[in-house]
Amino acid sequence: MPISYSESSSEAPEEDLGWAYADADWGIREKCFCGRLMKIETASGLASGNGGRKYYKCPVWVKEGRGEHICKWWDEGVTEEIGILQGKVADQKERLATLDRQVAFDPRIRELRDEVALLKDEIVMLLDEIAMMKEENAMMKEEIAKAGDGALTLCVLAVFAAISYLFK
Incomplete structure (x- = not known):
């Protein structure tokens, strides 16, 4: 899309970035895509069965379908964040296990450990x-x-x- 003074700059983007927004919306975000801080609110709709349920959203979000701002149930975000942390813990455990195996089988590491003690x-x-x-x-x-x-x-x-x- 060429930039010119004669064309309107308020045209919708040609590329659908939904996949990027979905990836960036994983877990709990402090800021929206637009840069504003997220707000935590409580749902008041008793008819929908979500009354009292917490959610966080961008202050600009107004029931839009384009996905340019974030609105997400708080418990879903926490569940995703726990999954992210569990993955990180599993990675660290694997790294420690790898180090333990290296120490156990590499005589140089044992020699270095003995030399450090001396x-x-x-x-x-x-x-x-x-x-x-x-x-x-x-x-x-x-x-x-x-x-x-x-x-x-x-x-x-x-x-x-x-x-x-x-x-x-």
């Missing part, structure tokens, strides 16, 4: 060594600080002795 033990030992070195460093600083007073006195005496020897 490295963890080595890290713990190194952290203990670092803590001991910090303690030793603190003790040496204290000893140097105490000995520093005597060394200064000794240096002053040595300088005094050298000066007195020179001026004898």
